[in-house]
Amino acid sequence: QQPVQSPxxxxxxxxxxxxxxxxxxxxxxxxxxxxxxxxxxxxxxxILLKGGEQKGHDKISASFxxxxxxxxxxxxxxxxxxxxxxxxxxxxxxxxxKLIFGQGTTLQVKP
Amino acid sequence: DTxxxxxxxxxxxxxxxxxxxxxxxxxxxxxLYWYRQTLGQGPEFLTYFQNEAQLExxxxxxxxxxxxxxxGSFSTLEIQRTEQGDSAMYxxxxxxxxxxxxxxxxxxxxxV
Numbered sequence: 597q598q599p600v601q602s603p604x605x606x607x608x609x610x611x612x613x614x615x616x617x618x619x620x621x622x623x624x625x626x627x628x629x630x631x632x633x634x635x636x637x638x639x640x641x642x643i644l645l646k647g648g649e650q651k652g653h654d655k656i657s658a659s660f661x662x663x664x665x666x667x668x669x670x671x672x673x674x675x676x677x678x679x680x681x682x683x684x685x686x687x688x689x690x691x692x693x694k695l696i697f698g699q700g701t702t703l704q705v706k707p
Numbered sequence: 708d709t710x711x712x713x714x715x716x717x718x719x720x721x722x723x724x725x726x727x728x729x730x731x732x733x734x735x736x737x738x739l740y741w742y743r744q745t746l747g748q749g750p751e752f753l754t755y756f757q758n759e760a761q762l763e764x765x766x767x768x769x770x771x772x773x774x775x776x777x778x779g780s781f782s783t784l785e786i787q788r789t790e791q792g793d794s795a796m797y798x799x800x801x802x803x804x805x806x807x808x809x810x811x812x813x814x815x816x817x818x819v
Contacts, residue, residue: 598749628807637798638750640807651806683749685808693738693802694763697749 597622599686601698608705613672616701618684620665627660627667628685628695631678638683642669646689674705713799713811720789720818727785728814732801739782740808741774742798750798756782789818 599620606614618627626645629652630638642652644660644667652658657670665686671678681702685695712731720726732739737758742750753772754764758779764772771789776782786793796815800808 626805630808637810637812638808640809643805643807645805649805685750692755692757692762693804694740694752694755695750695808696752697742700747700749 598696599684599698601682601684601701603701604699605702606704608674608703610676610705610707611673612705613670614674614703616669616671616682616684616703618667618669618686618698620686622665622686622688624660624662624665624686625689625691626687627658628687629656629658629667629669630683630685630697631680632683632700633680641682671703674703676705676707679703679705711799711801711809711811713797713814715814716812717815718817720816722791722818723788725785725787726789726816727783728797728799728816730782730784730799730811731780732782732799733809734780736801736803736809737779738802738804739776740800740802741782741784742800744796744798744813745794753784753797786816789816791818794818 629641632638660667681700685697740755741753744750756776771787774784796813798813799811
């Protein structure tokens, strides 16, 4: 039931774009995205709710296809500070807030 | 508001000993979650509370693990008779409904 993220790792130059995908086999109420830097706790980026509502950082964009139980995170004009591991967390339709996290996508942005 | 606070930051214990971790969530958040994370993996769900009620506990969690949230405020996670496989980062998070988690800095447990 763990969501599957792809790719596992990405290396970019500053200014380049990246897309990280998250796919679940279960019907979802929401998808969350978090970024974790080495040795730190995950930091909330965005939540996408069933029905189309989104909340989160203005500079981050993402999509949620409810029918396919898939979400994508779009990182545009990447900066060095975007480096880290990105996790999606999926919440099923029980709407308890409990998240199941994917295995993570490691992003490295080089100068 | 100072965010989610976890104590201690690090804990080294001998196999077989009991350990207890504390989490102080954001005061307005009624939901509190415990996760465990090992190197290279995403956080793994352990248990969660809505106010003082523990509503779900992972089936992967043995009876050696117990959590409480008295009066819906801070929470404690206790591991009894620790094993080397319990070594991990233990993360606490809190949230309101339909919003993201705020994670604490975690407690890193090393069982020797």
